[in-house]
Amino acid sequence: MEDILILAIESSCDETAASVVKNGREVLSNVIASQIDLHTLYGGVVPEIASRKHIEKINQVIESALQEAGVLLKEITAIAVTYGPGLVGALLVGVSEAKAISFASGIPLVGVHHIEGHICANYIENKDLEPPFICLVASGGHSHLVEVKDYGKYRIIGRTRDDAAGEAFDKVARAIGLGYPGGPKIDRFSGEGNPEAIHFPRAKVEENEYDFSFSGLKSAVLNYLNGCRMKGETVSEADVAASFQKAVIDVLVEHSMQAIKQLEYNKFAIAGGVASNSSLRKAFEKRCKEEGVRFFHPSSVFCTDNAAMIGVAGYYDFVRGERSGYDLNAVPNLKLGER
Numbered sequence: 292m293e294d295i296l297i298l299a300i301e302s303s304c305d306e307t308a309a310s311v312v313k314n315g316r317e318v319l320s321n322v323i324a325s326q327i328d329l330h331t332l333y334g335g336v337v338p339e340i341a342s343r344k345h346i347e348k349i350n351q352v353i354e355s356a357l358q359e360a361g362v363l364l365k366e367i368t369a370i371a372v373t374y375g376p377g378l379v380g381a382l383l384v385g386v387s388e389a390k391a392i393s394f395a396s397g398i399p400l401v402g403v404h405h406i407e408g409h410i411c412a413n414y415i416e417n418k419d420l421e422p423p424f425i426c427l428v429a430s431g432g433h434s435h436l437v438e439v440k441d442y443g444k445y446r447i448i449g450r451t452r453d454d455a456a457g458e459a460f461d462k463v464a465r466a467i468g469l470g471y472p473g474g475p476k477i478d479r480f481s482g483e484g485n486p487e488a489i490h491f492p493r494a495k496v497e498e499n500e501y502d503f504s505f506s507g508l509k510s511a512v513l514n515y516l517n518g519c520r521m522k523g524e525t526v527s528e529a530d531v532a533a534s535f536q537k538a539v540i541d542v543l544v545e546h547s548m549q550a551i552k553q554l555e556y557n558k559f560a561i562a563g564g565v566a567s568n569s570s571l572r573k574a575f576e577k578r579c580k581e582e583g584v585r586f587f588h589p590s591s592v593f594c595t596d597n598a599a600m601i602g603v604a605g606y607y608d609f610v611r612g613e614r615s616g617y618d619l620n621a622v623p624n625l626k627l628g629e630r
């Protein structure tokens with residue numbers, strides 16, 4: 292059988308990325324131009340700047356992805372592109388580029404859901420992982436507990452009611468002066484603190500036991516910091532970071548393990564930027580081992596935004612016969628399982 296080569300493009304937030312993926316799970320190249328340094332100046336992603344930078348970078352990123360893979364454009368089977376969810380102006384750069392290449396070359400186009408990409412990142416290094424399984428997707432924009440019933444078949448069983456887990460990391464990091472992006476900084480800094488030092492709340496959502504809520508936790512951290520400052524007490528930022536991180540992890544682990552047990556799954560995966568958190572991985576490794584559940588996670592480079600994961604998702608969409616027309620548009624609030 293002939294190889295299926297997917298050229299994937301991702302530009303939903305602040306990374307301009309392109310990748311070539313062979314036969315679904317073999318990543319031939321994974322090029323990422325990060326804008327983090329630029330957005331750090333403003334303490335977060337500035338959408339207008341993100342779009343402009345994507346325009347500047349996208350051609351060279353695609354060029355490098357093909358070159359590194361040793362593949363010519365005419366050898367590509369299909370072009371996969373993230374069309375939502377994400378920042379509309381940022382998404383539009385990737386979508387327009389993919390449409391233009393597809394139109395000029397006649398190579399078929401497949402629009403990919405960003406969250407589906409995050410989930411599919413698990414297939415890259417775990418060659419024997421197949422659905423069905425439960426996946427926790429925790430990133431800067433999303434916190435979803437998903438039942439992965441089959442390739443392309445998802446059921447969301449829990450979601451955040453307010454802030455995403457990564458967003459909480461970013462906001463708390465800013466409050467204790469660590470800067471943007473907060474996740475990796477809190478991850479490292481927590482090693483110097485005591486996770487049991489301060490008890491922050493673990494919120495439960497009444498209507499759905501699998502839903503998350505992180506805004507109360509974020510407020511509790513801010514109140515704690517203000518309280519200490521007003522009383523003139525010195526704050527151990529490392530203890531705050533470690534205790535906050537523990538509170539997030541406890542909730543993510545409890546909800547996930549509950550879903551795995553109740554829905555009787557024996558495989559569990561994590562995805563999204565927060566999935567690269569070292570303490571989170573350790574906590575899941577331990578609990579899954581105790582419960583006899585197989586635990587999967589991507590390497591850090593495939594947890595945060597990248598195009599390889601879009602190539603994997605795009606491959607499974609493509610072989611199922613899904614194609615997008617030249618009317619493909621950016622959909623900032625695209626729902627999982629919707630096409």
Ligand code: KG4
Nearest residue numbers: 430431432457474475478564565568595596
């Ligand atoms: O998946 P991603 O790159 O972008 C979105 O689709 O949102 O996730 C970025 C998020 C940021 O909020 C960042 O702070 C968080 O993932 N993150 C982490 C870690 N690395 C990145 N959070 C906790 N620990 C980490 N090591």
Ligand code: ZN
Nearest residue numbers: 409430595596
């Ligand atoms: Zn993402």
